[in-house]
Amino acid sequence: MLAPNANLVVQGIPPVPMALVNSVQRYTEFRGTSFVDWHPNQREMLVAHRLAGASVPQLFRLSGPMADLEPLTEGNEPVTRGSYDPRDGHYLVFQRSSGGSEADQLYRLDLDTRLVTPIGEPNERHAINVWLHGEERAPGAASKPPARLVSSSVPLDRTAEGGKRASVDTSIWLTDPLKPEERRKLAELPGGGWEATAVSPDDRQLALTRYISANESEIWLLDMASGQRRQLLPAAGATAAKASYTPAAFQPDGKGLIFTSDRDGEFQELMRLDLASGAVTRASRHIHWDVSVSSQTEDGTLLAVLANEDGMGTLHLFDGRTVSEVPQPKLPEGTVAQLHFHPATRELAFAVNNSAGPGQLYSLNPASGQVQQWTQAFAPEGLDASKFARQQIVRWKSFDGLGISGLITRAPAARFPGKRPVLIDIHGGPEGQSEFGFNGRANYFIDELGVTLIRPNVRGSSGYGKTFLALDNGFKREDSVKDIGALLDWIATQPDLDASRVLVTGGSYGGYMSLAVATNYSDRIAGNIDVVGISHFVTFLNNTESYRRDLRRVEYGDERDPAMKAHLEQISPLTNAAKIHKPIFVIQGKNDPRVPYTEAEQIVAKVRANGTPVWYLRAENEGHGFRRKENADYQFYAMVLFMQQTLLKPQP
Numbered sequence: 001m002l003a004p005n006a007n008l009v010v011q012g013i014p015p016v017p018m019a020l021v022n023s024v025q026r027y028t029e030f031r032g033t034s035f036v037d038w039h040p041n042q043r044e045m046l047v048a049h050r051l052a053g054a055s056v057p058q059l060f061r062l063s064g065p066m067a068d069l070e071p072l073t074e075g076n077e078p079v080t081r082g083s084y085d086p087r088d089g090h091y092l093v094f095q096r097s098s099g100g101s102e103a104d105q106l107y108r109l110d111l112d113t114r115l116v117t118p119i120g121e122p123n124e125r126h127a128i129n130v131w132l133h134g135e136e137r138a139p140g141a142a143s144k145p146p147a148r149l150v151s152s153s154v155p156l157d158r159t160a161e162g163g164k165r166a167s168v169d170t171s172i173w174l175t176d177p178l179k180p181e182e183r184r185k186l187a188e189l190p191g192g193g194w195e196a197t198a199v200s201p202d203d204r205q206l207a208l209t210r211y212i213s214a215n216e217s218e219i220w221l222l223d224m225a226s227g228q229r230r231q232l233l234p235a236a237g238a239t240a241a242k243a244s245y246t247p248a249a250f251q252p253d254g255k256g257l258i259f260t261s262d263r264d265g266e267f268q269e270l271m272r273l274d275l276a277s278g279a280v281t282r283a284s285r286h287i288h289w290d291v292s293v294s295s296q297t298e299d300g301t302l303l304a305v306l307a308n309e310d311g312m313g314t315l316h317l318f319d320g321r322t323v324s325e326v327p328q329p330k331l332p333e334g335t336v337a338q339l340h341f342h343p344a345t346r347e348l349a350f351a352v353n354n355s356a357g358p359g360q361l362y363s364l365n366p367a368s369g370q371v372q373q374w375t376q377a378f379a380p381e382g383l384d385a386s387k388f389a390r391q392q393i394v395r396w397k398s399f400d401g402l403g404i405s406g407l408i409t410r411a412p413a414a415r416f417p418g419k420r421p422v423l424i425d426i427h428g429g430p431e432g433q434s435e436f437g438f439n440g441r442a443n444y445f446i447d448e449l450g451v452t453l454i455r456p457n458v459r460g461s462s463g464y465g466k467t468f469l470a471l472d473n474g475f476k477r478e479d480s481v482k483d484i485g486a487l488l489d490w491i492a493t494q495p496d497l498d499a500s501r502v503l504v505t506g507g508s509y510g511g512y513m514s515l516a517v518a519t520n521y522s523d524r525i526a527g528n529i530d531v532v533g534i535s536h537f538v539t540f541l542n543n544t545e546s547y548r549r550d551l552r553r554v555e556y557g558d559e560r561d562p563a564m565k566a567h568l569e570q571i572s573p574l575t576n577a578a579k580i581h582k583p584i585f586v587i588q589g590k591n592d593p594r595v596p597y598t599e600a601e602q603i604v605a606k607v608r609a610n611g612t613p614v615w616y617l618r619a620e621n622e623g624h625g626f627r628r629k630e631n632a633d634y635q636f637y638a639m640v641l642f643m644q645q646t647l648l649k650p651q652p
Contacts, residue, residue, distance in 0.1 A: 032359020100623020192547035207247035213554035214431035248293030252300035266465030294339035329369035353437035406456035416450030421501035428508030505529035515573035535603035537568035589622030
């Protein structure tokens with residue numbers, strides 16, 4: 001039997017047989033690579049990767065296409081975000097937190113000595129924002145001026161009396177990472193949704209995003225010398241409907257700001273703001289999907305824009321001066337992400353995910369159209385990932401006639417004839433989206449167990465327009481649960497699917513959804529798996545980290561309002577736990593700052609008290625999901641065991 005490691009708390013889970021581990025283990029060994037940054041002067045990448053035998057991903061130098069990875073960071077905590085010193089690349093700044101707490105701290109890594117130096121106040125949560133452009137070395141000067149980094153930070157509850165704050169401010173900092181003790185606060189801004197996303201060519205102004213909700217955000221301009229700020233979009237006092245605005249880049253002449261917004265339609269469009277007149281130009285209205293600006297060349301003449309086309313990421317190139325689309329070459333098959341121009345060579349780095357593998361990195365030369373592969377996804381010996389089943393889009397009508405869609409990966413009919421059991425896997429957010437890509441470990445369910453996987457995009461998911469995005473807000477929360485009820489109806493009409501054998505799972509908000517399905521449709525499912533899910537909205541809002549609380553109130557409802565509090569209590573799975581009659585598996589990280597572990601503990605206790613079988617797995621060194629391989633492996637083995645004992649048995 002496989003013994004859980006010392007950091008795992010295991011309750012109600014039967015011993016995991018080594019025979020199961022041996023049959024499943026190879027499906028835990030897929031490894032991709034994520035792009036992090038280009039070296040400013042050399043043709044090499046900074047990437048994130050987990051080595052064979054390692055617990056967590058770290059940062060590596062990739063000196064050229066298909067070259068060996070050179071480790072840069074090390075330790076027991078994952079590191080996936082960093083940035084080179086944009087002058088010479090002599091050092092890099094990276095983010096790292098401890099035990100899944102997401103309380104990221106900033107560190108400088110000197111590449112010559114490998115010395116690591118902390119940057120910033122440890123009792124705050126920090127994030128890398130942008131680097132200033134800086135002036136070129138003056139004639140006769142001994143060296144270039146130092147690089148200066150703009151970062152943001154928010155206070156943590158652990159520093160507050162009583163563990164909770166009534167209000168939170170975001171600080172914007174300017175730091176020379178070589179002299180962190182001289183960092184300067186540029187502004188202190190009300191709320192937890194602020195980020196600096198672009199800096200003007202003269203390094204005098206910052207474009208700030210103020211995130212209020214998935215349906216509402218603002219663009220502000222901050223004067224770095226005075227600290228004064230003014231609202232650009234929407235115009236202060238404007239009475240137009242709520243919309244989302246995200247600044248991306250200043251144009252090279254400093255006269256225009258490139259941004260995205262859904263102010264003029266359902267989808268996020270590429271736009272240009274004339275800073276003098278306030279006139280706005282729409283540039284991507286011909287693309288009927290959400291777009292985002294991922295990168296801009298150093299001279300500002302080319303923009304890399306990512307379009308979310310029904311869950312598939314596609315590249316579009318735009319002229320940065322005219323903001324008009326230009327032709328681009330054909331890219332490898334799959335969903336595209338992580339677009340970033342090299343500051344010197346103008347090569348565009350990008351990642352591709354598809355059914356055959358995760359995180360494969362490429363570069364595109366926009367001038368010649370040449371595409372070059374930099375990394376190869378790793379698949380374990382004996383598994384031909386190119387033969388994995390491909391995802392397809394399925395659509396169904398919900399209770400009110402609204403069209404809902406999702407991704408389905410059907411078990412191979414030749415190997416698994418007849419009606420197949422179904423796993424419904426619901427994404428988090430709720431403003432997330434199930435997208436095309438690699439199914440990872442879930443390929444075991446499909447290829448070895450003959451389970452068909454459905455990943456729905458219920459109302460409230462991103463990618464389908466701002467109206468669809470808001471259809472689950474506040475008092476409309478349970479309408480998204482009814483979308484899963486309609487999916488169960490649809491499954492019953494499919495000749496290859498077994499409506500009597502359906503298991504529901506999900507993480508974060510998807511964990512709430514799995515619990516809500518268990519309370520509303522217990523007689524129609526075989527069980528559910530709740531991963532770091534919300535079990536009671538009021539206790540969740542009271543206990544989530546303070547820097548997130550107001551942002552989540554906009555989505556779920558403000559529990560300080562009596563009517564809303566009563567509604568949240570009424571629909572919460574904990575309130576309705578007596579309706580859960582099928583086996584339940586709850587998975588949680590002890591250090592989760594988003595959905596506190598108490599959400600898991602209370603639903604486990606309540607359902608167990610009702611006599612329903614409950615499996616509970618808690619990791620003491622994890623947060624919002626398991627990131628350490630040894631923990632994720634045990635979770636996966638236990639999930640397979642749970643599926644064998646619930647989903648794969650004929651239902652009465």
